[in-house]
Amino acid sequence: MVITEIRDGSGTTRSFPPRCRQVLDAAVADAVTEVLSDVLVKSTLKGIGREAAGMPGEGDMHRSAWYAGYTPDLALAVSLGDPRGATRYPLVDVTMGGHRYRQVDGTSVPGLIWKQAMTEATRGTRETRFTRPDMRRFGGCHDACPN
Template identity: 70%
Template sequence: MKRRRTDGRPLQEFETFTLGINETDPVSVANSYATLAARGRFCEPTVITEIRDASGAPRSFPPRCREVLDPAVADAVTAVLSDALAGSLPQGVGREAAGMPGTSDGYTAAWYAGYTPVLASAVSLGDPRGAFQHTLQDVTVGGRHYERVEGTSIPGPIWKETMTEALRDTPETGFTRPDEGRFGACRDACPG
């Protein structure tokens, strides 16, 4: 399956591509993070998982999943994103979590996306009148003035609050630790 941008065009590819040059939607971003949480297993987003007819007989729509990333690589990325979340404004949801803010060039949009081992979500903020015509600079949102909106200023707190509430009363699980031998055994304390 060929991945596409939000506007339906093919993804742009550049030799220096890292993040941020293609338009995307919050569901795709959250699903990418869910793939990391699932240790490299990608599942197509599914809105309806079961329908029952008038007699109560169910018709199920099972997930369509496949491995798209080496589990050890997904674990290593999760460790990096766990550190990123711990060092950012949201600072977690009261359990193991990973996440990353995003702010587009020119403050046309701001994001926060993250995940726990069982739940991923993304918050995207932009002006509905057109992000490139109406940037997130010198704006008032919810009665508060922002010189410029960044991923941690509004999307981060929204992400934290909704994830915290969604995870309330759910069992706590942990991430699989990365392979330190393969991905940097001296991350915390390297010999000088």
């Protein structure tokens, strides 16, 4: 649940109690997590010092870029786009934080922000582990694919 409470300028609070329900088979979620864990480990981000899964993305013609990832206990997404309008101002030939980027993709600025935020958010917390997928069901040729 992303939003649990909204407070306006006068201090009035409106709460939104969670109404969670499982919509994805747990075994399928475990298999997807395994794939997304591999994506993170094989990226330039190299993880956050504990089990995590994630995936970068970019909009058409670099109009936006994002990175979304999670641990067993915490999820975080970072999305970037120019507030003046992504169509007129794509994330191409831009300078951010003193670094020039030919183009911003999901593993560059959003991925680095995600990694730093997740590393800090999980620092000092107990590490939990993902549930391993049923490789007989979802393994395919993960470890020994023919060429």
